[in-house]
Amino acid sequence: GENVEQHPSTLSVQEGDSAVIKCTYSDSASNYFPWYKQELGKRPQLIIDIRSNVGEKKDQRIAVTLNKTAKHFSLHITETQPEDSAVYFCAAAISGNTPLVFGKGTRLSVIA
Amino acid sequence: EAQVTQNPRYLITVTGKKLTVTCSQNMNHEYMSWYRQDPGLGLRQIYYSMNVEVTDKGDVPEGYKVSRKEKRNFPLILESPSPNQTSLYFCASSLEVSYTEAFFGQGTRLTVV
Numbered sequence: 001g002e003n004v005e006q007h008p009s010t011l012s013v014q015e016g017d018s019a020v021i022k023c024t025y026s027d028s029a030s031n032y033f034p035w036y037k038q039e040l041g042k043r044p045q046l047i048i049d050i051r052s053n054v055g056e057k058k059d060q061r062i063a064v065t066l067n068k069t070a071k072h073f074s075l076h077i078t079e080t081q082p083e084d085s086a087v088y089f090c091a092a093a094i095s096g097n098t099p100l101v102f103g104k105g106t107r108l109s110v111i112a
Numbered sequence: 113e114a115q116v117t118q119n120p121r122y123l124i125t126v127t128g129k130k131l132t133v134t135c136s137q138n139m140n141h142e143y144m145s146w147y148r149q150d151p152g153l154g155l156r157q158i159y160y161s162m163n164v165e166v167t168d169k170g171d172v173p174e175g176y177k178v179s180r181k182e183k184r185n186f187p188l189i190l191e192s193p194s195p196n197q198t199s200l201y202f203c204a205s206s207l208e209v210s211y212t213e214a215f216f217g218q219g220t221r222l223t224v225v
Binding site: 032045089093094095096098099100102103104105 | 157
C-alpha cells in the first residue's frame with residue numbers, strides 16, 4: 001500500500017520568511033495530493049490540492065509542486081504570518097479509488 | 113450549513129465499557145471515514161465506508177467496529193475500550209473517496225482509564 005513520508009516534523013520561521021514542507025510517496029499510481037492545515041484545537045481543513053496532470057498550483061501565498069518522477073511533492077508558504085502557525089498534513093491517494101494516506105504532519109511555528 | 117457533526121466532543125470512560133461515537137454529515141456524501149490522531153503519528157485511518165452497507169478496514173482497525181446503515185451516519189463503536197485507545201478521533205466525509213475535499217468533524221477526545 002501507499003506510504004507517505006513528511007519532513008520536517010517541526011519547522012520554525014521568522015514572520016515574513018518562506019516555509020517549505022516536503023513529502024514523498026511510494027505508490028507511483030497515486031495521482032491526488034492534498035494538503036490539510038490543522039490549527040491548535042481545531043479540525044484539519046483542506047488548503048490546497050494538486051493532481052498528477054499538473055506540476056504546480058498556486059493560491060495566493062500558498063503553492064504546491066509535484067515531481068512525479070521522483071515521487072515527491074512540496075508545500076510552499078511565502079511571506080509567512082503568525083496565523084500560518086499550525087500542523088500541516090500532506091496526503092496521497094489514487095483519486096476515486098483508494099483512501100487518503102496521510103503523512104505524520106509538520107508543526108509550523110511562525111515567530112513574530 | 114454543510115457540516116460533519118461528531119458526538120460527544122469529550123469522553124472519559126473505564127476499560128471495558130462499551131461506547132459509541134456518533135458521526136453525521138448533511139452533504140449527501142458517499143464516502144465517510146474514521147481517523148485517530150496521536151502525537152507524532154499523524155492521522156491514521158481506522159475504518160472507511162464507500163457507501164451504505166459497505167465498510168472496509170483502514171490501517172488501525174483492531175478494537176473498533178463501524179456500521180453504515182444510512183448514508184448520513186457512520187458511528188464508531190468500541191466494544192471493550194482499552195487505555196491504548198485513548199486518542200483524538202476524527203470523522204470525515206467527502207463526495208467520493210480521495211477525489212474532492214474531505215470535511216472533518218470537530219473531533220472527539222477519548223480517554224480510557
